[in-house]
Amino acid sequence: MPEERPTKLSQMCTVPSLFEQDAKGRIGADLPDEPSDTGEHLAQAIPAHLLRSGSLPIPELSEPAVVRHFTRLSSRVLGVDTTFYPLGSCTMKYNPKVNEVAASLEGFTHVHPAQPQSTVQGVLRICYELQEALGTLTGLPAVSLQPPAGAHGEFTALLMIRAYFEDRGESQRREVIIPDTAHGTNPASAARCGFVPVALKSSSRGRIDPKQLADLVGPQTACLMITNPNTLGLFEDQITEVAELVHQAGALIYMDGANFNALVARVRPADCGADLMHINLHKTFSVPHGGGGPGAGPICVREFLRPYLPTPRVEKTEERYCLTTNHPKSIGRVRSFLGNVLNVVRSYTYIRQLGVEGLRDVSGHAVLNANYLLALLHEAFEVPFGRRCMHEFVLSATRQKHNGVKAMDIAKKLLDYGFHPPTTYFPLIVPEALMVEPTETENQETLVAFAQAMLEIARLAEETPHEVTSAPRTTPVDRLDELAAARNPVLVWPQNPCEQT
Numbered sequence: 001m002p003e004e005r006p007t008k009l010s011q012m013c014t015v016p017s018l019f020e021q022d023a024k025g026r027i028g029a030d031l032p033d034e035p036s037d038t039g040e041h042l043a044q045a046i047p048a049h050l051l052r053s054g055s056l057p058i059p060e061l062s063e064p065a066v067v068r069h070f071t072r073l074s075s076r077v078l079g080v081d082t083t084f085y086p087l088g089s090c091t092m093k094y095n096p097k098v099n100e101v102a103a104s105l106e107g108f109t110h111v112h113p114a115q116p117q118s119t120v121q122g123v124l125r126i127c128y129e130l131q132e133a134l135g136t137l138t139g140l141p142a143v144s145l146q147p148p149a150g151a152h153g154e155f156t157a158l159l160m161i162r163a164y165f166e167d168r169g170e171s172q173r174r175e176v177i178i179p180d181t182a183h184g185t186n187p188a189s190a191a192r193c194g195f196v197p198v199a200l201k202s203s204s205r206g207r208i209d210p211k212q213l214a215d216l217v218g219p220q221t222a223c224l225m226i227t228n229p230n231t232l233g234l235f236e237d238q239i240t241e242v243a244e245l246v247h248q249a250g251a252l253i254y255m256d257g258a259n260f261n262a263l264v265a266r267v268r269p270a271d272c273g274a275d276l277m278h279i280n281l282h283k284t285f286s287v288p289h290g291g292g293g294p295g296a297g298p299i300c301v302r303e304f305l306r307p308y309l310p311t312p313r314v315e316k317t318e319e320r321y322c323l324t325t326n327h328p329k330s331i332g333r334v335r336s337f338l339g340n341v342l343n344v345v346r347s348y349t350y351i352r353q354l355g356v357e358g359l360r361d362v363s364g365h366a367v368l369n370a371n372y373l374l375a376l377l378h379e380a381f382e383v384p385f386g387r388r389c390m391h392e393f394v395l396s397a398t399r400q401k402h403n404g405v406k407a408m409d410i411a412k413k414l415l416d417y418g419f420h421p422p423t424t425y426f427p428l429i430v431p432e433a434l435m436v437e438p439t440e441t442e443n444q445e446t447l448v449a450f451a452q453a454m455l456e457i458a459r460l461a462e463e464t465p466h467e468v469t470s471a472p473r474t475t476p477v478d479r480l481d482e483l484a485a486a487r488n489p490v491l492v493w494p495q496n497p498c499e500q501t
Helices: 037-045 063-074 097-103 121-138 150-167 186-192 210-216 239-248 303-308 341-377 407-416 444-463 482-487
Strands: 142-144 175-179 196-200 221-227 252-257 276-279 299-301 313-317 320-324 393-396 433-436
Touching (some): 097 341, 121 142, 121 299, 142 303, 196 210, 299 303, 341 433, 341 444, 407 433, 407 444
Parallel strands (some): 175 196, 175 221
Antiparallel strands (some): 142 299, 276 299, 393 433
């Protein structure tokens, strides 16, 4: 029988909460007894019914206690600076610290976006040169850096597609074809832009079937949204035939650049037929990823779509960089000011540091590491779509499920080995999916250690399944009841946390 689970919140966490450390009279700051002139002025400006009449119900602690509390909590965090983070399709790779140094320079952090353009020429130059670099790498020369995330880049590109066809008098083109191996946000982005998503089922090879595509594309089609490599980690090897079908029907091809890190400096999406794409700077070009942002998802488009790019645009006239807004066909602004400029600085630093040959090494090692790891694991897990991949691959835990061990159980057990789990249950076309992306920044020793952990879990799933289904056991908070947590979330800390069950 499984051992009894802890029921009290104080039993489940090895770091006591600040409320549990509360002791009357302890302080971490020496505040004046009387309000200052500024405080009195603010109090007068606030309506009386909004002023607090009693003291705040906050814990009383010394400064060392607060510092130690948050330092202990920080040691519990799994991230790319502490462990292997093989989150498929998200490229959670180590980011060189020199990028952070560059982005923290006063010339970037102390400027104001409303300053006169003559005083921010350095910032505008970096934006312009990054636009040029991304245009060269993609073969799509017209670039906007405004979108703050990948999904927002999709949204922006689809707004441009809608504007383009309305400008041509083809407003009947309202269908967007989306393969089942595309990035997960594509259908939502299409719907938000007023399009009708049309699903395209993949072939038995895990790729687009041109024959099935031919049955869907027509005068009602606005574009095909394609992720290449797709979310199975496979290159669409019939992409030129696919592009020809779409273009013959008068439609466009939007390429989701979520997996561009497998192609950078080796394959230009424009040469594959793409008319528009977004790039996740927070993936391919080494901007920190996760934690809610901020990210960056620039869009790159063909020259005939330049008129529809967002404004303002960063342009160069002789030796001066400027922002231009006089573009009548533009879809307008999609982000405040110039977007997340400090992320632009990070990516600019990364690209300038590596150069073209360095970026080729990035994509080459991303693909090499994924194939090496797949070769170590393919005998212990089902591999639905072959034993060769690009930068990531998808395993299936269907073999382990026969013993009651699901993909989520395997993911949780990995925490006991100190590894962040891979993506689970995506893409949806693979049952019990485990989507692994090792990235180019991991060394052989790390990949072998991860593979050994996965192989050990596969052995446990066969011999002693309970050791997997009851995991994790070594983390500060062990296995939770996810269903109960979703149905009965605790969103407010209790007045007396030790009494909560």
